[in-house]
Amino acid sequence: MLNSFYTKVLVVIFIYFTCFLCNTDGADSDIQLDAKAQSNHRLDSLNLLSYTLLLILTLLTIWFFKHRRVSFLHETGLAVIYGLIVGAIIRYSGSSSHVLNMQVFVNDPQYNSTLPPDTLSLYFPTNGHPKSNKTFQYVFREEIVDLRENEIDFKATFDPEIFFNIILPPIIFHAGYSLKRKYFFRNLGAILTYAIIGTTVSSFVVGALMYGCVQLMPARLASAFTFLDTLYFGALISSTDPLTILAIFNDLNVDVNLYALVFGESVLNDAVAIVLSGSIQNYGKRYQSGSGGFETKAFFKAVGDFFGIFMLSLLIGATMGCVTALMTKFTRVRDFPLLESALFVLMSYSTFLIAEASELTGVVAVLFCGICQAHYTYNNLSEDSRIRTKQMFELLNFLAENFIFSYIGVSMFTFPKHHFDLLFIFTGFTCAAIGRAANIYPLSFLLNLGRKPKIPANFQHMLFFAGLRGAMSFALAIRNTLSEQRQAMLTTTSLIVIITVIIQGGATMNLLNWFQIPVGIDDETEALSRQSVHSGSTTSRGEWNELSPTDRPKPQNEKAFLARIWGSFDTCYMKPLLTHSRPTLLETLPVCCNPLARLLTTTEQMTQECANRQGGDSDSELCIEENDFSNVENRSNNANSHINSISGHQV
Amino acid sequence: MLNSFYTKVLVVIFIYFTCFLCNTDGADSDIQLDAKAQSNHRLDSLNLLSYTLLLILTLLTIWFFKHRRVSFLHETGLAVIYGLIVGAIIRYSGSSSHVLNMQVFVNDPQYNSTLPPDTLSLYFPTNGHPKSNKTFQYVFREEIVDLRENEIDFKATFDPEIFFNIILPPIIFHAGYSLKRKYFFRNLGAILTYAIIGTTVSSFVVGALMYGCVQLMPARLASAFTFLDTLYFGALISSTDPLTILAIFNDLNVDVNLYALVFGESVLNDAVAIVLSGSIQNYGKRYQSGSGGFETKAFFKAVGDFFGIFMLSLLIGATMGCVTALMTKFTRVRDFPLLESALFVLMSYSTFLIAEASELTGVVAVLFCGICQAHYTYNNLSEDSRIRTKQMFELLNFLAENFIFSYIGVSMFTFPKHHFDLLFIFTGFTCAAIGRAANIYPLSFLLNLGRKPKIPANFQHMLFFAGLRGAMSFALAIRNTLSEQRQAMLTTTSLIVIITVIIQGGATMNLLNWFQIPVGIDDETEALSRQSVHSGSTTSRGEWNELSPTDRPKPQNEKAFLARIWGSFDTCYMKPLLTHSRPTLLETLPVCCNPLARLLTTTEQMTQECANRQGGDSDSELCIEENDFSNVENRSNNANSHINSISGHQV
Helix, strand or coil: CHHHHHHHHHHHHHHHHHHHHCCCCCCCHHHHHHHHHHHHHHHHHHHHHHHHHHHHHHHHHHHHHHHCCCCCCCHHHHHHHHHHHHHHHHHHCCCCCCCCEEEEECCCCCCCCCCCCCEEEEEECCCCCHHHCEEEEEEEEEEECCCHHHHCCHHHCCCCHHHHHHHHHHHHHHHHHCCCHHHHHHCHHHHHHHHHHHHHHHHHHHHHHHHHHHHHCCHHHHHHCCHHHHHHHHHHHCCCCCHHHHHHHHHHCCCHHHHHHHHHHHHHHHHHHHHHHHHHHHHHHHHHHCCCCCCHHHHHHHHHHHHHHHHHHHHHHHHHHHHHHHHHHHCCHHHCHHHHHHHHHHHHHHHHHHHHHCCCCHHHHHHHHHHHHHHHHHHHCCHHHHHHHHHHHHHHHHHHHHHHHHHHHHHHHHCCCCCCCHHHHHHHHHHHHHHHHHHHHHHHHHHHHHCCCCCCHHHHHHHHHCCCCCHHHHHHHHHCCCCHHHHHHHHHHHHHHHHHHHHHHHHHHHHHHHCCCCCCCCCHHHHHHHHHHHHHCCCCCCCCCCCCCCCCCCCHHHCCHHHHHHHHHHHHHHHHHHCCCCCCHHHHCCHHHHHHHHHCCCHHHHHCHHHHHHHCCCHHHHHCCHHHHHHHHHHHHHHHHHHHHHHCCCC | CHHHHHHHHHHHHHHHHHHHHCCCCCCCHHHHHHHHHHHHHHHHHHHHHHHHHHHHHHHHHHHHHHHCCCCCCCHHHHHHHHHHHHHHHHHHCCCCCCCCEEEEECCCCCCCCCCCCCEEEEEECCCCCHHHCEEEEEEEEEEECCCHHHHCCHHHCCCCHHHHHHHHHHHHHHHHHCCCHHHHHHCHHHHHHHHHHHHHHHHHHHHHHHHHHHHHCCHHHHHHCCHHHHHHHHHHHCCCCCHHHHHHHHHHCCCHHHHHHHHHHHHHHHHHHHHHHHHHHHHHHHHHHCCCCCCHHHHHHHHHHHHHHHHHHHHHHHHHHHHHHHHHHHCCHHHCHHHHHHHHHHHHHHHHHHHHHCCCCHHHHHHHHHHHHHHHHHHHCCHHHHHHHHHHHHHHHHHHHHHHHHHHHHHHHHCCCCCCCHHHHHHHHHHHHHHHHHHHHHHHHHHHHHCCCCCCHHHHHHHHHCCCCCHHHHHHHHHCCCCHHHHHHHHHHHHHHHHHHHHHHHHHHHHHHHCCCCCCCCCHHHHHHHHHHHHHCCCCCCCCCCCCCCCCCCCHHHCCHHHHHHHHHHHHHHHHHHCCCCCCHHHHCCHHHHHHHHHCCCHHHHHCHHHHHHHCCCHHHHHCCHHHHHHHHHHHHHHHHHHHHHHCCCC
16 A cells, blocks of 8 residues: 555655656647657556566565564565555556557558558658648557547556566476476475376366356356366366465475475466467367367367477477587586576577567476576586576576466456356356365375375365466466456456465465474585575575485385486486486496597596585486486596595685 | 578578478468468567577687787677678578568447557458457568568568666666766766766757758758757767777776766766657657747746756666665675575666666666675675676676677668768768767866866877767667668668777777877786686776775875765765775764664674775775774774684684
């Protein structure tokens, strides 16, 4: 409240000043036009300023809460609440800026495309002066359905595509870059099951249930929603964002495997949900253009879409990550940390752009790029670049996350395309919960059949309750709000996000007690890595793998099968190729490949083994068994021991 | 060349893949529209991607040059050259995307404003299906003069306002934040003289000369340019950007005072140039709307504009900087470094927005905000936030700078609104050089009358040659390209930027030899502070004041009068109020203000004096004389000596 008041006081003060300074008294339309452009620019700035002040306010309140050890509200919850308050003020203070709109018709005889033009040039006569007639250019914005709706100030909102192109990429990249890889890979099988199979199951369950419920509702709703609509809703509501819960897990040192399951699943199901919803939309388009019945061809194309886009995006992300690793390994760009950091950022950003330019999913590519950057490139970076990239993405992630949550709050009131339908909202809540349950419980049962350390029931309950909805669901819902059905979905999604973030987020502490989940695990490794997190950051996802060299792997039976295969491949071939770590390719590749191996092994790799192991992350070493290639270790141990004594001090 | 080739190969590969996956065979216009939107998005991504790849290429080449110790070309020069090459390829490869344009007329009887509408809603009939008629919304973009020009792909360029709202703010903020304040304040008088008086003189000299020359030219030019046009050109060409030269100064340890003069002047003259050009434009508008003769009222308003906008922007920037300092001093937000860094970034960004929202100059506000943040807030920050904010803005600055210089290169070929006029270009070059000379030499003469360490002739020559033009000139020139005169100015400015950056930048080494300017100054202080720069960064402006406590001030005669007054005020009142430094306000304020002083003095300030002096920056202590307030020091010395022995280890 203070925030908006503050904004207004500022505006009044400054308008006074600027009126004093730039008092335009001419009546020419040129000057009016210029004044109009200036006032538009001022409104844009004010709009951004109000969000910035909102974030500052949120930030100060979070600090106050942390300072006073109030923990029932996480920063995202706070951002949403402040957003709602400011949104309500903007909405009911009635200060909407009037937008001048003109209706025009197609009457250009030369124009014969069936598509709307990209630009319109408006020939604008100014009465009296024939010479001063002007032409203005207009660019395509969107299709509109209801002219009236558009009158509400469209300044207070952002183009939904901004989320996919500006806000989500750093969040998702950070999630990948800060993934706690040791425990992630150890639980790889379960995480992939929940994320890929679980999210798909959840989408179809929610979609089917919603469709069923809607059919029982008044005819108005029943006829409006198609199965595809509800399935789309199912996909977007199946992505989870347990920021709040992870932050609390972090503070309380909850069991690391539970942490890995919740975090890993939430990271990957974002990727699955975005690709799935894209495929559903593509199917919908083919379906519309087809005969109207169930289109087998279109269905299989949609399935192909899903796997194709997912795998290709993954491939692009992983490839770009590996290319960056190679660049930083084989050039001495690390001598110039600023150049190195810039290269890192540009390569990561170009991953997103390459994926988008090739009509794949940039967000998915960026996620896997982040994982590869953390797993390989990070080890090659100079100390300066490590700190810089970590800290920069941590900060970007923090700002982007808080921005999107305050926007969710504000847009509840200011976004013109909301459609409140209590029945639909209530059904949405119920189905989302059932869908989450349909993801977790059956799959946990199946996983427990084959898993050595079983996932206990209380972990399953916690996984179920960790299904907060967040940024991705909202971004997907606001992307398309053309029809009334889509608007109802947006409203429901926004409410689900707000309620789950505030209520489920706030109840985490009690739930942990309720489910008797052990906290404060006194794992020495954990304590070490947690400590570095705590001193360096307060973000919920800010995990950095500065593991100590004393940190030894757990007994074999804790490893998943998938993790072991991947781990040994990674240590034998990927890490030696992409980083300076030992064993080198000379030791792992067959003898016939020696010339190639020599080419791909740097002198640092030959000499700096010890320093690297201590400084870098030792994740993959932890991820596979020591005895998996003890022969390799033995082969090189003798050589190392005296090399280390010479070059141990080089970093 | 490789870059564009690479882009094209990628596009071909991915279009193949995506055609395979998303083969749309429906003929409905909905699908076409969607495909159109997708293809637009792909083009946007490709456009950004080509700039990103261009930056990566520049970066790798810079690394190679640095690695091989090639120093005749600075990174900005390289970015320009690569930009030119890629621009030429884009232009002549003829792959312009065709933009569908439609001409529409005002025929809405309800529309009766003399202003063009903000939005157009186009009623678009789709033949045959009356129900499928659609309405599309278009938003105002700009006024256009020549319809044909607009056909050239407008995708390859950016909205000029992007420079003022996205690219310049981090560059300018970084300049302020990394200002080498010790030497800046020591040469404050000379820097302000060159920057404020010099830039104004230079603008009017260039303006008048250009106007005179243009009058002698063929009638076509003579009648087109008004004095205001040429004066605007004078203002925009008077801002300098000696990135290349400063980078070399840094590498060679050139005399610190020369460094401070060149850097300080270039930072401030950007601010002066942008405000001056704004005032000239405002005057022009009033002039047009008035009687046509010399408008005394409008002239004085323009002068008022200039000082009013400059001072108010300065005030907003300084105020926001001080508010941030107070926030970080009186809250314990430093316990949570991520929150602290976010607060720092948000406060700095809101400074820009507040200034823009109040129709002042955001860039100027951000500059002074940066100076205050470095001078006060930086001392209150936690170690983590210091590193994070430093490194982040350094990286942003690097990326923004290289982007703008490659854009200058690319836009020489792709920007549709260039107007080549050899005569005008030649005159522009000559007048810009004369204007620079009219800034430096007369003012140096005047300054030397009153200055203790005079500015020697070889320093003056170097200052003259340090007048490279850069980002600010280009951004101001591209802002308004409606008339042919403005287009000729843009072309001339772009060429001046390109030529000065490449030629003058490349010749710096030889010039230093030629003017016999001493390099490799073995100043212990300098060496220390340089070392920290070198290890931390390679940017030309990346100066950080990590001075050692052994660093003592120079004899009194080296200080400027202005610097001494400011310095003692700063140390007695500003620093104690805004930071944790000693002496506290309890010691400097009169006894009657003791209750207030106690309120504004933190316990850290009372106890942690020693730690702070060592850890923070000791600039202002260096900036004023020790004996200026030796009484204060003596008063507190006894107390300190044993407080320090107790709390010396606290940080």
